Amino acid sequence: MQLFPCPFCGPREESEFHYGGEAGNLRPDGGDVTAERWAGYLHMRDNPKGPGREIWVHLTCGEFFAMSRDSVNHKVSGSSTLGKSEHGA
Amino acid sequence: MTRHYSALSLFKEGVAGQTGWEKAWRSPDPKPRYDAIIIGGGGHGLATAYYLAKNHGVTNVALLEKGWIGGGNTGRNTTVVRSNYFYPESAAIYGLAHSLYKTLSKDLNYNVMFSARGILTLAHSEAGMETAAGNVNAIQVNGIDCEIFSIEDVRRVVPIYNFSPHARYPVYGGTWQPSGGTARHDAVAWGYARAASRLGVDIIQNCEITDFIIENGRCRGVVTSRGEIRAERTGMAVAGHSSVLAAKAGFRLPVNSYALQACVSEPVKPILDTVVISPDTGVYVSQSDKGELVIGGALDRIPSYGQRGNLPVLEAVIAGMLNMFPIFGQLKMMRQWAGIVDVVPDSSPIIGESPLPGLFLNCGWGTGGFKAIPAGGTLLAHLLATGSHHDISRPFDLDRFARGRLIDEAAGSGIAH
Numbered sequence: 001m002q003l004f005p006c007p008f009c010g011p012r013e014e015s016e017f018h019y020g021g022e023a024g025n026l027r028p029d030g031g032d033v034t035a036e037r038w039a040g041y042l043h044m045r046d047n048p049k050g051p052g053r054e055i056w057v058h059l060t061c062g063e064f065f066a067m068s069r070d071s072v073n074h075k076v077s078g079s080s081t082l083g084k085s086e087h088g089a
Numbered sequence: 090m091t092r093h094y095s096a097l098s099l100f101k102e103g104v105a106g107q108t109g110w111e112k113a114w115r116s117p118d119p120k121p122r123y124d125a126i127i128i129g130g131g132g133h134g135l136a137t138a139y140y141l142a143k144n145h146g147v148t149n150v151a152l153l154e155k156g157w158i159g160g161g162n163t164g165r166n167t168t169v170v171r172s173n174y175f176y177p178e179s180a181a182i183y184g185l186a187h188s189l190y191k192t193l194s195k196d197l198n199y200n201v202m203f204s205a206r207g208i209l210t211l212a213h214s215e216a217g218m219e220t221a222a223g224n225v226n227a228i229q230v231n232g233i234d235c236e237i238f239s240i241e242d243v244r245r246v247v248p249i250y251n252f253s254p255h256a257r258y259p260v261y262g263g264t265w266q267p268s269g270g271t272a273r274h275d276a277v278a279w280g281y282a283r284a285a286s287r288l289g290v291d292i293i294q295n296c297e298i299t300d301f302i303i304e305n306g307r308c309r310g311v312v313t314s315r316g317e318i319r320a321e322r323t324g325m326a327v328a329g330h331s332s333v334l335a336a337k338a339g340f341r342l343p344v345n346s347y348a349l350q351a352c353v354s355e356p357v358k359p360i361l362d363t364v365v366i367s368p369d370t371g372v373y374v375s376q377s378d379k380g381e382l383v384i385g386g387a388l389d390r391i392p393s394y395g396q397r398g399n400l401p402v403l404e405a406v407i408a409g410m411l412n413m414f415p416i417f418g419q420l421k422m423m424r425q426w427a428g429i430v431d432v433v434p435d436s437s438p439i440i441g442e443s444p445l446p447g448l449f450l451n452c453g454w455g456t457g458g459f460k461a462i463p464a465g466g467t468l469l470a471h472l473l474a475t476g477s478h479h480d481i482s483r484p485f486d487l488d489r490f491a492r493g494r495l496i497d498e499a500a501g502s503g504i505a506h
Binding site: 019035038045046048074 | 330332333336341342343344345346390391392393394395399400401434490491492493
């Protein structure tokens with residue numbers, strides 16, 4: 001069992017967490033967004049092999065946060081609370 | 090040299106001391122130019138090479154594999170072949186694959202050990218039976234053989250199931266596809282490789298793609314660890330690594346890569362002669378010809394390119410399997426592994442030209458790629474030979490995500506994707 005660091009609760013078992021998507025995938029704003037841009041936001045992903053920054057939710061405390069993790073060796077290099085500028089409000 | 094596999098050639102080689110067998114496929118050095126390039130030496134890539142040569146007469150083809158053929162998901166799946174899908178588009182594509190599997194050993198002159206042993210998808214509640222009846226109706230309307238099973242039918246087919254009234258997952262019945270079954274996955278890769286090589290395809294292993302050659306906005310070939318190779322049309326069938334190649338080509342895909350685990354027990358005498366799927370435990374079990382119980386489950390819900398898998402899912406799979414079959418409680422498990430699968434939001438494949446003209450996609454099969462190998466090969470070969478869609482592949486084009494015409498099999502198929 002791998003331990004993930006919740007910024008609010010500390011290290012907890014991986015089964016307490018749920019993956020929420022890639023960090024920085026911001027919702028398009030305004031009225032003139034093309035279908036391609038919406039499809040990009042909804043569906044298209046970088047899906048990086050190696051280091052990446054991800055949004056996770058700790059199901060037991062209900063908080064969303066950002067975690068830096070390597071998708072090949074699964075090493076976690078850190079986690080942080082979400083800033084307003086980083087992922088919407 | 091002995092080329093054709095038959096009982097007679099086996100006998101002749103036995104008499105001659107097994108000295109006349111030729112290698113199953115050639116390993117030539119890459120040429121600088123081909124009519125078509127296929128990236129990925131798994132089942133889908135190898136089948137594409139074979140059908141390009143066989144169906145379209147395009148034999149000046151290079152198949153490039155970064156490791157060894159059949160070493161990725163083709164050699165890591167649980168070998169199940171079925172076509173009991175909910176939507177007509179899916180039934181067409183998986184039905185094509187299934188019908189080609191039935192005659193594949195003869196077509197390839199290579200025994201892929203396709204065994205139509207039937208597939209049972211269990212229902213564990215009254216609500217589950219309602220859903221099962223709806224699914225069976227849809228599948229039958231699609232022209233696929235499928236029937237509803239009562240608990241007595243289940244008892245007849247899988248007498249070793251846990252029918253105890255105190256079972257955590259009691260059986261109410263299920264659905265049955267009699268023509269579903271299993272095939273030997275390595276043989277599918279090797280059979281396609283041998284047949285394609287004999288038709289003139291160059292199978293080049295240990296050849297990794299480092300970049301695409303892009304001129305005037307078109308893909309004109311690839312840069313590899315063994316030099317530049319050019320072709321006017323390139324196809325890629327690389328499953329969990331599709332996003333990595335797409336990034337090199339300058340576009341993104343609606344793909345998340347996850348690990349899908351499986352494991353096998355020690356070999357035991359024949360005890361389970363069908364494939365059993367339980368959506369509620371998330372487990373499927375069959376017995377291989379060698380006698381091993383082959384056990385698979387749900388995805389690790391952690392994005393991953395590490396071909397290992399994590400322990401919580403493995404624990405849930407083994408626990409679910411023991412709830413279904415307490416008789417297996419003393420079995421020793423021999424091996425556990427994972428493959429990296431390319432999961433798409435609607436759990437349906439992506440087949441078609443990529444945003445980079447001249448580069449064609451076959452990906453997004455997620456957890457169900459093995460059963461689709463003959464269809465994936467047929468359809469990508471059609472695209473590479475003609476430049477346009479086969480009727481069966483058109484609904485699976487990448488443009489469905491911008492148009493909103495998703496083929497959402499996540500809820501309709503028999504097992505969670």
